[in-house]
Amino acid sequence: MSAKTPSAPADATSRRAAKPTVVYPAGSMPRPDMAILESARQTMVKTQEIVVPPRDARAFRVARGQFFRIVSIEGPQVGDLNLWNAHDLSERFFSGKTRALHATHVGTGDRLWSTMPQLRPMATISHDTLGWYGFDADGAGIHDVIGTRCDPYTNLLLSGTSYDFCCHSNLSRALAAELKTDARAVEQHVHDVLNVFMCTGFTADTHQYFMKASPVRPGDFIELFAEIDLLGALSACPGGDCSATHSSDVAACHPLKIEIFEPDRTTLGTWSWPSPSTYRRSHGAPGNP
Numbered sequence: 001m002s003a004k005t006p007s008a009p010a011d012a013t014s015r016r017a018a019k020p021t022v023v024y025p026a027g028s029m030p031r032p033d034m035a036i037l038e039s040a041r042q043t044m045v046k047t048q049e050i051v052v053p054p055r056d057a058r059a060f061r062v063a064r065g066q067f068f069r070i071v072s073i074e075g076p077q078v079g080d081l082n083l084w085n086a087h088d089l090s091e092r093f094f095s096g097k098t099r100a101l102h103a104t105h106v107g108t109g110d111r112l113w114s115t116m117p118q119l120r121p122m123a124t125i126s127h128d129t130l131g132w133y134g135f136d137a138d139g140a141g142i143h144d145v146i147g148t149r150c151d152p153y154t155n156l157l158l159s160g161t162s163y164d165f166c167c168h169s170n171l172s173r174a175l176a177a178e179l180k181t182d183a184r185a186v187e188q189h190v191h192d193v194l195n196v197f198m199c200t201g202f203t204a205d206t207h208q209y210f211m212k213a214s215p216v217r218p219g220d221f222i223e224l225f226a227e228i229d230l231l232g233a234l235s236a237c238p239g240g241d242c243s244a245t246h247s248s249d250v251a252a253c254h255p256l257k258i259e260i261f262e263p264d265r266t267t268l269g270t271w272s273w274p275s276p277s278t279y280r281r282s283h284g285a286p287g288n289p
Ligand SMILES: [Zn+2]
Pocket: 080, 149, 150, 166, 167, 168, 236, 237, 238, 239, 246
């Protein structure tokens, strides 16, 4: 740091000794009934497969009550996932609130929350074959909600070169193809992602975002249960396993597969489907009831 560090006040030690409080303790949140999802999983039948080519993305639709998997095939590969309400693109995955409600990395039983004003679970993680990984000695975990997505704007800023196959662009093309429009017209709908299979953390000394080679191997998958009708898009990141680089054609890249499953709906009979938040949206503004 070039700026001079201010001198510490006399009570710096006691100020630093304040005890941390978990902002949103897990116990205060409504928890999904995983036993219901487990029984539904036992009945589910695959209805669709979509292969996402390397350095590209594909859109897909999942009906409420279906499951979908993101599967590693051929080799270690990171995926960038966007989710929208299939009937209203303004309701989309809210990475920041998901991080605050759960943790920097998500796993089985965690939920992917949507933006305000709906703020509800869009999907619940029902299975994760990388659930064994936990946090490693570097403090890294899998499936982060701390990164954003690689994008051509940051790449141009930092490298001075234009690269067209960052996840942001891949997701924009996939969404445009699904909506039969132009990538420029839809890129504002692309949002911060779930970094599927990505192995990331913050450095212990400088707290900088780091990545390391993903431990994912062919056959691994993360599986999610759709709480609402979803439109999704998945990019096979140009960083490949994100061991060293991204935003270029240098890294070895592999395809990813999306699999969609239909369960026996009777197994979901007592499932608690999420409604949009009931906050009255008065915001303390004069005239608002
Ligand atoms: Zn990427």
